[in-house]
Amino acid sequence: MPRNIQLDGQGRLRHFLSIEGLKRSLLMEILDLAESFAGVTEQTVKKVPLLRGKTIVNLFFEASTRTRVTFELAAKRLSADVLNININSSSAVKGETLLDTLQNLEAMYYDMFVVRHADSGAAHFIAEHVLPHVHVINAGDGRHAHPTQAMLDMFTIRRVKGEFAPLTVAIVGDILHSRVARSQIHALTTLGVNEVRVIAPKTLIPKDVETLGVHVYHDLRRGLRDADVVIALRLQHERMQGALLPSEHEYFQLYGLTEEKLALAKPDAIIMHPGPINRGVEISSSVADGPRSVILQQVTHGIAVRMAVMAMAMGSMPLGEGRAA
Amino acid sequence: MRLHVRNGRVIDPANKVDAIQDLWIADGRIAALGKPPADFRADRTIDAAGLVVCPGLIDLCAHLREPGQEHKATIASETAAAAAAGITTLVCPPDTDPVIDTPAVAKLIQQRAQDTAKARVLTLGALTQGLEGTQISEMGALKAAGCIGMSNARRSVANTLVMRRAMEYAATHDLTVFLHAEDPWLSNHGCVHEGQVGTRLGLPGIPEAAETVAVARDMALVQQTGVRAHFCRLSTAQAVRMVARAQYDGLPVSADVSAHHLHLTEIDIGDFNSQCHVLPPLRTQRDREALRAGLAKGTLRSICSDHQPHEADAKLAPFAATEPGISALETLLPLSLRLVEEGVMSLPELIARLTHQPAELLRMEIGTLSVGTAADVCLFNPDEPWELVPEHMQSRGRNTPFAGWQFKGRTAITLFKGQVVFERESPVRKK
Numbered sequence: 238m239p240r241n242i243q244l245d246g247q248g249r250l251r252h253f254l255s256i257e258g259l260k261r262s263l264l265m266e267i268l269d270l271a272e273s274f275a276g277v278t279e280q281t282v283k284k285v286p287l288l289r290g291k292t293i294v295n296l297f298f299e300a301s302t303r304t305r306v307t308f309e310l311a312a313k314r315l316s317a318d319v320l321n322i323n324i325n326s327s328s329a330v331k332g333e334t335l336l337d338t339l340q341n342l343e344a345m346y347y348d349m350f351v352v353r354h355a356d357s358g359a360a361h362f363i364a365e366h367v368l369p370h371v372h373v374i375n376a377g378d379g380r381h382a383h384p385t386q387a388m389l390d391m392f393t394i395r396r397v398k399g400e401f402a403p404l405t406v407a408i409v410g411d412i413l414h415s416r417v418a419r420s421q422i423h424a425l426t427t428l429g430v431n432e433v434r435v436i437a438p439k440t441l442i443p444k445d446v447e448t449l450g451v452h453v454y455h456d457l458r459r460g461l462r463d464a465d466v467v468i469a470l471r472l473q474h475e476r477m478q479g480a481l482l483p484s485e486h487e488y489f490q491l492y493g494l495t496e497e498k499l500a501l502a503k504p505d506a507i508i509m510h511p512g513p514i515n516r517g518v519e520i521s522s523s524v525a526d527g528p529r530s531v532i533l534q535q536v537t538h539g540i541a542v543r544m545a546v547m548a549m550a551m552g553s554m555p556l557g558e559g560r561a562a
Numbered sequence: 563m564r565l566h567v568r569n570g571r572v573i574d575p576a577n578k579v580d581a582i583q584d585l586w587i588a589d590g591r592i593a594a595l596g597k598p599p600a601d602f603r604a605d606r607t608i609d610a611a612g613l614v615v616c617p618g619l620i621d622l623c624a625h626l627r628e629p630g631q632e633h634k635a636t637i638a639s640e641t642a643a644a645a646a647a648g649i650t651t652l653v654c655p656p657d658t659d660p661v662i663d664t665p666a667v668a669k670l671i672q673q674r675a676q677d678t679a680k681a682r683v684l685t686l687g688a689l690t691q692g693l694e695g696t697q698i699s700e701m702g703a704l705k706a707a708g709c710i711g712m713s714n715a716r717r718s719v720a721n722t723l724v725m726r727r728a729m730e731y732a733a734t735h736d737l738t739v740f741l742h743a744e745d746p747w748l749s750n751h752g753c754v755h756e757g758q759v760g761t762r763l764g765l766p767g768i769p770e771a772a773e774t775v776a777v778a779r780d781m782a783l784v785q786q787t788g789v790r791a792h793f794c795r796l797s798t799a800q801a802v803r804m805v806a807r808a809q810y811d812g813l814p815v816s817a818d819v820s821a822h823h824l825h826l827t828e829i830d831i832g833d834f835n836s837q838c839h840v841l842p843p844l845r846t847q848r849d850r851e852a853l854r855a856g857l858a859k860g861t862l863r864s865i866c867s868d869h870q871p872h873e874a875d876a877k878l879a880p881f882a883a884t885e886p887g888i889s890a891l892e893t894l895l896p897l898s899l900r901l902v903e904e905g906v907m908s909l910p911e912l913i914a915r916l917t918h919q920p921a922e923l924l925r926m927e928i929g930t931l932s933v934g935t936a937a938d939v940c941l942f943n944p945d946e947p948w949e950l951v952p953e954h955m956q957s958r959g960r961n962t963p964f965a966g967w968q969f970k971g972r973t974a975i976t977l978f979k980g981q982v983v984f985e986r987e988s989p990v991r992k993k
Contacts, residue, residue: 242833255797272951304963309674335877356880357764379882419764443761444769 252364252373255382256423262393264427265489266540271392273490277540287548288317291348295321296338297376298354301538303512304386305441306456308351311543320347336366343368349551350374357381359558374543375417380416380558386511387420389542391428393535394466398504401428407460407502408451409436409492410470410519413443413481417511418470435491436460437550440481444525457492464502466505468509469494485518496527507531563605563980570610570941574617574626575914576921576930585615587937590980592898596916610941613974615957617917618650618938619930621894622740622818623794624869625645630659631669635871635958638672640891641680643957645984647892648940648973650681651921651928655740656688657715660830660844663688663699665707665873672708680983682938684924685741686713688817689728695719699727699796701735710924711792713740716841718776720746726783733789735990738923740792741780743801744842748772755843759828765881766846768843770798777801782809784815792923793817795868799852806861812928813895814921819853821897822888826850828964836877836884837963840868858907858916864920867894869961889959893950895942896969903970909944937980 241258245251250263253471262342274285293312305321312319324342335354342350349372352360364373365557377383387492391401396405406425412435425433426449435456437444449451454460454483459468472488484489494508508530525532566587572595574580578594580694586593586602593599608629624834627635644652654671656662662671668685675683687704689712691697696797701712702982704861712732718727732739749772754760756767777793781804796802796817822840827847831838840845856862877884902909921929950967952960976984 309972334875334879336885338877354880356882358882359880360879361834378764378880380766382764416764419762444756444767446762447760449762 242361244376247454250546253343253550254364254373256420256427257385260302261427261429264388264424267388267545268395269547270540270549271316271388271541274326274544275541277459284316284465286316287314288551291317291551292346292546293317293319294347295319295351295376296342296343296353297321297323298352298359299377301353301376303522303539304353307536307539308376308543309548311459314540315544315548317547320489333339335362337485340364340440342416344370345488346539349547351376353377355379359462374518374546374550377416380419382416382420383416384420385539385543385546386417388546389513389535389539390421390468390509391424392538392542393509393531394507396534397531397537398465401425401430404430404464404465405432405434406430406466406468407464408468408470409457409460409494411441411472411476412437412446413441414476415470415474419449421468422449422451434460434464439484441476450517457498458501461498461501464506466507466509467494467499471511472515472519473512478518489518492503493518494524496521496523499524499529509535512536563917564603565609565943565977566602566604566607566698567939568607568613568938570613570615572615572931573910574799574931575910576617576918579893579931580910581695585931585939586981587939587977590937592931592933592935592937594933605797608627608941608975612710612943612945613941614944615939615941617931617966618940618978619865619895619916620650620651620864620920620929621891622653622864622920622923623655623866624652624819624891625657626654628658628674628870629667631634631654633773634873634876638678639958640869640871640877641678641683641763643682643891645976646956646973647979648895648942648976649891650940650976650978651742653684653686653924654685655715655935657693657717661688661693662686662689662709662989663693663704665703665800668704668707668709673898679978679981681978682928684710686711688712689732689739690719690724693717695721695724698724698731701731701737703967705735706738706779710950711738711740713794714742716742716744717789717957718742718744718746722783725780726787729783729787729789729791733787735845738790738792738925740794742794743773743776743777743780743796745775748775751887753839753843754831755828755845757828757832759845763831763834763881770800770845773842774800775799775805777804781813781815784808784813788814790814793824793865795820795842796853796862797823797845797849799849801862805823806859809861816863817861818866818920819857820868821865821894822868823853823892824850824865826963834881835963835984836879836881837888837961839877839881839884839886843943854901854906855984857901858911863923865894865898865915867891869957871941871957872961874960877961887961888963889955889961891957893957893962893964893966895973896950896971897964898914898970899944899971902904937977938975938976942971942973942977944971946970
């Protein structure tokens with residue numbers, strides 16, 4: 238196997254591109270550090286000085302609101318300077334390649350890029366071509382990975398459930414196009430949950446997905462049985478084109494999360510969603526707003542988790558904390 | 563130039579020759595094999611002891627990038643690379659810019675190749691005008707201009723009726739159609755095999771059925787029209803089985819495979835290695851084994867390079883945004899020799915797949931050392947170890963996934979029409 242470019246010579250986090258290939262101990266370190274930052278959001282002075290003097294660029298080639306905002310807040314609470322650059326497709330029309338864009342920005346001395354891009358592998362590509370002192374965080378690349386989203390989901394699960402080993406986790410929806418699902422699967426299997434299930438019609442299940450260590454269900458009711466955690470994925474409206482699904486109506490009937498179907502899950506099961514939600518498509522309003530939903534907590538936890546990832550990648554740990562490999 | 567090639571291991575599969583023999587060349591042709599012709603005085607004697615002497619290699623698919631993409635490569639640069647690789651005949655597909663759908667373009671390419679005089683360049687004419695898949699091309703004129711077959715390159719002829727008519731019209735002119743088997747709706751802008759690697763990396767996949775559906779459709783049309791058809795660069799085990807079955811049934815079909823599909827699989831993509839971005843995509847180990855078996859059995863009659871030289875920038879982007887293809891002329895022979903080393907087939911069988919079998923598909927009297935034929939000869943040292951360093955490649959394109967591979971066997975001298983067009987400095991001594 239090729240060396241993991243996410244890690245430095247000592248096995249420490251240098252870039253955060255994908256959950257795949259990272260050890261359980263490193264993921265736990267991220268969660269533990271995020272836990273220590275979670276208090277910061279509740280303090281009156283909402284800042285720690287870990288990244289003072291550092292400049293972080295949010296480089297978004299794809300529209301995003303929550304992810305970009307939580308990255309920005311996370312960076313500011315670490316006392317870093319933040320620049321947001323939204324590059325739409327018109328730059329590509331002008332003929333500037335991704336590498337050109339990158340080299341122009343690097344000439345301005347930045348310390349970290351937080352990248353979102355429509356192409357799978359874009360964050361890897363950037364990490365391979367940045368100057369040695371620059372760190373790259375993947376904020377979503379094509380269908381490949383969205384590792385900070387997966388880690389904030391893990392953070393939320395651990396806060397509610399305590400430990401991972403006994404859990405059965407069901408991921409429902411468009412697995413085929415979902416970078417979130419791929420990163421969640423890697424995180425859950427690395428953290429050692431009992432079982433990961435993916436639930437969708439065959440048109441939305443990628444080929445050979447079992448090789449990632451999941452069980453495939455096409456029947457929602459069977460897949461939800463005795464689940465501890467149920468994660469609904471966003472269904473993009475454009476999936477109705479291209480013969481993947483007949484209609485949103487039928488999808489909701491068969492795969493939409495409702496109180497009635499969730500009765501099959503464990504009584505204390507939690508309901509998660511990476512957002513933004515389509516009410517009445519993948520999830521009913523009563524479930525999304527109901528007592529078992531932790532959807533808004535996920536958003537809050539995004540800040541602490543992103544602070545942890547940024548601090549670790551930049552090599553700045555809080556005082557007194559060691560860096561176990 | 564009169565040449566005497568001494569003491570080489572002459573392998574000429576067409577004539578069932580595999581022996582230490584001498585070879586004499588005069589006036590650009592093979593003058594004699596084994597016994598010297600009367601009153602022969604060589605201008606030069608080549609000591610070929612330790613070398614294999616075989617017909618110059620024939621590559622059924624090499625993109626030379628001229629006309630239209632001279633920033634990637636030119637006919638001059640790539641025929642020189644071919645000479646360095648022991649390849650003396652290159653078949654150029656019609657997706658140049660402009661497309662080879664008029665005699666003028668075909669003649670331009672042939673003229674450029676003649677000017678460089680490093681290798682023979684044969685052209686395939688466009689099966690449909692502009693490769694657009696709607697109007698059949700002027701095949702009569704293209705044949706008269708030297709095109710040795712018709713092809714729609716990598717563009718699909720989506721309309722089945724147009725494909726039927728094109729095949730009928732090609733058959734009218736006794737032309738072979740060279741088919742790229744791909745259903746464009748099923749491949750759906752994919753860039754890797756639809757399988758575990760595509761799933762893991764989140765890259766859009768091209769299913770096996772994209773190839774097999776197209777093979778099945780075209781095979782039915784071959785049966786209907788009686789045209790001679792050659793399936794280029796098969797990538798799946800299932801397609802090899804379909805071709806074998808059709809050959810058993812007596813259909814006039816043949817097929818080839820690229821050298822890289824005989825060695826790489828989807829696993830080699832690793833973490834988005836764009837040098838492994840090729841079309842058809844690298845598939846599974848099971849497919850690779852079936853391609854090797856199909857080659858050994860003779861279902862697949864030829865190994866091609868599918869040479870696609872690129873400028874460096876073409877591979878510097880996220881995987882799906884990079885251009886597919888490998889600069890492959892210089893790895894055709896070494897990758898093929900690995901098949902002998904790995905026990906897939908014998909050396910004479912392998913050389914047949916690189917010489918007279920593709921020549922038969924082209925219906926040309928090349929690819930042999932028969933007395934009186936053009937003296938296209940490849941001399942290679944089968945034991946020479948070397949490492950592929952992209953910076954040392956002769957091709958203008960340095961895009962290869964085989965950088966750093968250790969090979970055994972390397973071209974020493976290449977003769978094209980009796981002229982030395984390539985000679986490696988160190989291992990061979992002049993006399």
